Amino acid sequence: MPANSSPPTVKRSDARRNRDSILSAARSAFADPDARVSMAEISRRAGVGMATLYRNFPSRRALLEALYAAEVDAVCEAAKTASGASPGAALRAWLRQFFAFGASKKHLAAELLTHVNSDSPVFNDNRTRVLAAGRPLFDAAQRVHQIRDDLTFEQALDMLVSIATIDGNARYQEPILQTVLDGLAPPAVPSDD
């Protein structure tokens, strides 16, 4: 039977599997910030031919964008299930996941930035999605005064995004993240300045 006569459902699940294999291989390949990963290397790691790779992702940029969007999906999904002893704790738990996403994806984002600029829809659409996903958590925590009221959610996210770009391993970054998360609490006493 000719290859292109298989039933549509089989073709669809094969196609899905190939796409997932490619994204998974690309994700682990890009996890090493020092590796300059070629499309050929990704094809090899995913166990698919170059034709299949390029049919799914016509360019390196298309692959990077899909990978980035898939990571954003995961962060948005995490907002739905974030939990904690209080609304403030639930928000902080999710902000930690968001920070980890930012810190681990900065090399991916940096490479993506070599293809598109930071004003591109790639970044703006994903930012919009993250804002929509996390806002209920932020609003709930602010409503019960567990988050300071002079800060908007946009400002809180910008702050997390910026500190996620700081060089250094998780051990170096952790006290910085904790400082920022502690700063989100309403000031307990008049500040000394």
Place this chain on the structure above:
Amino acid sequence: MPANSSPPTVKRSDARRNRDSILSAARSAFADPDARVSMAEISRRAGVGMATLYRNFPSRRALLEALYAAEVDAVCEAAKTASGASPGAALRAWLRQFFAFGASKKHLAAELLTHVNSDSPVFNDNRTRVLAAGRPLFDAAQRVHQIRDDLTFEQALDMLVSIATIDGNARYQEPILQTVLDGLAPPAVPSDD
């Protein structure tokens, strides 16, 4: 009398004045982030000829580096005179000046980065100078427990540097800066996460 026969002291003070005029003109020219400022424009604003400009700063890069170093001088100088009601307040007052330097100089730093990379001695030397200038303030505040003890001065500065890169005007940045400064205080109660 030929121009080059003036007494050395006059020549030195003229030279100093020219250099200061150029740096001052370049500083105000670079304050507008949208302006792509040419060497000719800086020469015009400073009221010196192109020959004088290039004798002082043989390249655009040399001018940018000198400008950056002069700004760092000012921040270091400010550390010596920083004061407040307490060591913590003195540190925060200086960190505010450091933040303002970072926020206002990001365009200058960005342009400098097009000439040198971020590992360059230009940045490392200046970072070393800022660390040396501010450390006594940080140590004094930490010693009297007005600054959390799980954070080093390097981490505090990295945090300030990163949030200074956030886009937005001073009104947008202020609550972010205040959040971070508040976060520097030792946690008052066990955190809720």
